[in-house]
Amino acid sequence: MKFTPGPTTIPPAVRDAMAEPQPNPNIDPAFAERYDAVCRKLETVYDTSHDVVVPGGEGILGLESAIASLIEPGDRVLCISNGLYGDGFADFVDSYDGQAELVSAPYDEGYDLGAIETTLEDADAAGEPFTVATMVHCETPTGTLNDMGPVLDLLEEHDVLSVVDAVSSLGGTPVPTDRIDVCLGASQKCFSAPSGLTTAAVSDRAWEQMAARDPSSRYTNLLLWRDVSDGFPYTHLTANVSALDAALDLVLEEGLEAVYDRHEEAAARCRARGDALGLELYPDPERASPTVTAFHLPGEATRVQQQVADEAGIVLATGLGELADDILRLGHMGYNADTEKVDRAMDAVEAALE
Known part of the structure; x- marks a missing residue:
């Protein structure tokens, strides 16, 4: 028995769905209909009015894509952390030539709200505000669930876009998605579908920020997924989408x-x-x-x-x-x-x- 915090054991109905003959994602309307249905079901699970998109790629793709899509070289990003994945956001920022400022707390403690507030105030006073702030809802390596509310209050007060890794919490506990600009999930955790898909709920404000940017990568450009009515940015993972569809059905039926x-x-x-x-x-x-x-x-x-x-x-x-x-x-x-x-x-x- 596999009893790990992801990838999780896959239910028989999900395995069966993945084994079915799959439509051609580039030309068959049946696949576009299935993809749209998956996005609608995810809106219910996210409990959000934001757009939901499902790029092909393991959950880390979502974390990198959020940074790649929202910042340009020189943009300042506040990386709020009390764990390994929170720290890791700073590496993504560095790789896209942003300026990461890490506000860390010990891994066995909650976020340092005082330090976060001071950092935001100092940045505004210096005329060097943050474009984006990142954090992690569930730090899987330590089993910690972070309270998003107080931090989101501060980010809203200072008009900073929020990116939240909810990969290990989405579908297992409530997530305040409508207060988050880019809320990231993945198929292989609480959904118990195979690894290979990222999910992202994106606010209008985040879409506007992405549209004003000049992305340095096509594969990690979330904006390309906003409207797929004329086709997907690249050939999608049909069997994975089918499996996620079946997994979401199980969640919603329960x-x-x-x-x-x-x-x-x-x-x-x-x-x-x-x-x-x-x-x-x-x-x-x-x-x-x-x-x-x-x-x-x-x-x-x-x-x-x-x-x-x-x-x-x-x-x-x-x-x-x-x-x-x-x-x-x-x-x-x-x-x-x-x-x-x-x-x-x-x-x-x-x-x-x-």
């Missing part, structure tokens, strides 16, 4: 509130089992994501991961970067947000710890 409740129940079961074993969460429990649990096992995570795989055939994840051997992660998201699967995974963890 109902978003029921899906969110299922994720909360799975997370609660996982953490109760961990607490009974004396395991500590890495983030503060109030900031722990309902889609992934990160247990703090300093120096032991890799051993436990390997033993669980060898003895129970269950694949778990460890931390990333400097925390690679200190965090054990269980991905109760999408198809795996199931208390019976949580118990099976935690039984294996218990046996490994003993």
Whole structure:
């Protein structure tokens, strides 16, 4: 059993949809109709009035495309971070010759709102305002769910466009999409579809910014996806779109509130089992994501991961970067947000710890 925080296990109905004969995405109207249906379903999942587009490419494509589409060389970007992916936004900014300013908090703490506010005020006072700000809703490597509201308040006050990586939260917990200018998701996390598709909800203000820019790349230019009535920017991934369509049907048939409740129940079961074993969460429990649990096992995570795989055939994840051997992660998201699967995974963890 694969119990990782993405890519997640794919339900049979989604696998079946991917295996069906696929229309030609360049000339067959049936594919355009399916793509449009997927975008409409995603609008419901995002709970947004913004446009939703689905480029072909793994979720990281969305993060890079948001930067490539919104900034030009010299533009200032505020990268707000308390995790590995938050830090990584600065690398994308650098690669497109923007000026990244990183406002960091420790990985086991929430955003530093005071530092964010001061940085925004200082930038405006100096006549060097930020064009864009980036942040991450769910920092998957540490199982942290960040509170977007207070930061979005500050960005709106200072008229800064917001880009949010919601790859590991979208479809598993509510996301304040209509307050975000570019809200990014992906197929392989809470949707439990195969990896290979980016999703993006884009505000009118963000589209206007993109239209005023001179993009340096075609593949990472989100603006090309705003209107695909005359054809797609490149040959789309037909089987992946079909699979995502089926995955979204499962979500919508269950109902978003029921899906969110299922994720909360799975997370609660996982953490109760961990607490009974004396395991500590890495983030503060109030900031722990309902889609992934990160247990703090300093120096032991890799051993436990390997033993669980060898003895129970269950694949778990460890931390990333400097925390690679200190965090054990269980991905109760999408198809795996199931208390019976949580118990099976935690039984294996218990046996490994003993």
